[in-house]
Amino acid sequence: MIRTLLALIICATPLFAQQIGNPTAQDGVIPPRGFFAIRNAKIVTVSGPDIENGTIVIRDGKIEAVGANVSVPAGAQTIDGSGLSVYPGMIDAGTNMGLVEVPQGASGTVDLSEVGDLNPNAKAIIAVNPHSAHIAVTRVEGITNTLTAPTGGLISGQATLINLLGTSPKEMAVVPQLALVINYPRIGFGGGGFGGFQQQAPQSLAETLTANERQIDQIRKLLRDAEAYGRAQDAYAKDKSLPRPDRNVVLEPLVPYVRGEQPVIFRADREAEIRGALRFADEMKLKPIILGGNDAAKVATLLKEKNVPVILTGIFSLPAREDDAYDALYETAAKLQQAGVRYCISTGDAGAEVRNLAQYAGMAAAFGLSRADAVKAVTLYPAQILNVADRLGSIETGKMANLVITDGDLLEIRTRIRYLLIDGRPVVLSSRHTELNDAFKNRK
């Protein structure tokens, strides 16, 4: 009898969790999409004004209705949002989430960089590991999406935008192949400067510059080949009397990028590389996004003029030069905002630290960014930059129900996440870390 009572009490306490079962990936099934109504909550829509006391209806994975005067439809499971706030899930647009489990001492778990310099066909969605411990650890902090990018060589491969929920890459994918990733060659670094690209450093300045040009030329040549390849395939599709061009798995995926239909992400931190990437993108008529962007504030005018967005990953890096202001990177976001440059804030982390995304945005807000813009910088802005603002990044009717329900300000470290929905699916707030905590916290 006592045991039954105890069990009842235990079941009753984590109310939401009990109602929705235990939808971790352990049993190979993701939780079904629910029919929910979150009531009496403060709704931070991000795209419009906050709703102090509103209702959100969620059905079939989408936000069906949101507003101050929305009635709860029959059959919806209600979630009492009194004293709570609802935010769109955070998006980190600069990660390698799911491509690496333990970087040092477990190379078998590392799928970041392919061999060689030109790997447009290395697709992150192929290797992203849905069962990585990093995924649950990250999402329970309110991050619902990551752009997961490969890192190696000059052309690293193609990045994927995923929901941090699912038992297969397909279930996770929001956009399987979202962007091409290029390490814009860094002057004086022998190579792309990221990932597995290493060369003997040239001896003289002239050689250094030549080596840099040679690398840019390698990329240029492959992209030109892809243009020609696309034209040949199109011509043949229209006129089968032409000689049939062979299919090529390296050139084929580049076609939408060289035609400017999909974005190309350039990793570039220093001013020279950012300017170089912008020139190169102009020359090749690409649709560029800068990833990294430590010096972006110095290029703000040009970035604005070209309408090129920046995924800022360096907020928690040390300034590169001794005479840089101590807060040079803390205040980059505010400077870009002020200059009208499109940007978003990212951890730039492989996986383990992505859960701290809110603190990166918070630091930017401590140094000049408004709090509202800081929230946008990890929700709506990355969605816009990744061209998925029709689905993600704000609380609006018709968008994917990726929602975080908190007991306070989304970016504050002391805030707790109370409920989490991804694709309208209720997610239990457990992870490898909560499980280990539960296993050891009462050891006497």
Added chain:
Amino acid sequence: MKQFISRLLFLAIITTLPVNAARAQRPAAPETLIRNATVLTVTHGTLQNTDVLMRNGKIAAIGKNLNASANARVIDGTGKYVMPGIIDCHSHSMLDTINEGTLAVTSMVRTEDVLNPTDVDLYRELAGGVTTLNLLHGSANPIGGLNTVVKIKYGRPAGEFLFPGAMPGIKFALGENVKRSSQPNQPGVTRRYPNTRMGVEEVIRDAFTRARDYKRTWDEYREAAKKDKNLIPPRRDLQLEPLVEILEGKRYVHAHCYIASEILMLINLADEFGFKIKTFQHVLEGYKVAKEIAAHGAGASIFADSWAYKIEAYDAIPYNAAIMTRAGVVVSMNSDSDERARRLNIEAAKAMHWGDLTEEQALKLVTLNPAIQLGIQDRVGSIDVGKDADLAIWNGHPFSVYSRVDTTLIDGEVFFDREKDLARRPELAKERAALEQAEPNRPRTQGQSPPTSRRRPSGHEDDDIEIEKP
């Protein structure tokens, strides 16, 4: 010739001068009053609308409507938060070199000999409210080099950084780093012993066995020398002397470690030889053996939430601070990184988010607790009358992500002031522009490649010889 000799003499003097002898006599810090602030004392709660008076480098009074002398500097604390200067119990800032990695036991080397007071990261740490650092040798050896505790007196010579009265310490290390796990096997090159966690235990056991004998030899000599003044003393052993100090409780052991088994190993070994581990550093699996750590009386100095960067960090959880604190362990949050050191306030707050520590418990993680771990708790770590005037003044609660430091004081002197920093920027920009125009600094079109930066990576720093990881 005379001039030459005197110059030589001068050189000889300055090169043999120990750094602490270089400490100049400086006038006492001006009397300073912080008026009407929220004061996070750490030891006696949070005081609203409170004044803090500093005199002669010490906290002279805490209370309402305090009176200061007419010429005292007054800082308006309205809307601001005052906390004790942050203490980072694991840093490698201002060390020109971190690892003497050639031997398994390097207790003869001292970080005090390689201090670079011009390391700009020190200034950046001041701007994060940090005032005291425990500068540790790296983790390449089971028994590493000696530490140095400093106050960040940026702009002064290295000797003025030294924290007077701090307990001497030493770095130990266990696990992957001392096994040289990340060092590639090279043909024809013998691996350095040890290669397993078994060998790590043996190396430390061997060293303390030798140290015990060495101590006995000296004890016997001193006893005998009382009767016979002409006895020849034993030969000094610079490697074993620090270990004898450990056995005598005169030197603190700061032991880098990760997994539960190696933590227990060192506790057992220390118990057997009759010495104490003062802090386990990193100790990411400390939560699995919290009661054993508490029973030994060791502290723990950890990361808030770093994990999975290597195999021995894969079971790390952000609840580590809370579990160990509840088990009775004195826990601190450290950086092991010039970058992370700038935001230890947030690292401490994480223990409220993960594990429900109270605000006071969380504050202690970067103030009083590391002070205890360094033996300086009577001097710093809380805002109490008589303690050193080492304070950080924030424009909001230091546990808010939206807050930043306005002013950092050490011994009552301002070492960081945001307003002054901002005011200086136009002048520095001008100076830089002028330097760039100077003939020797123009961009070159030929000749050598520009030198690559010698900056260390900003991650965990103490690990390795070539690449620094934690």
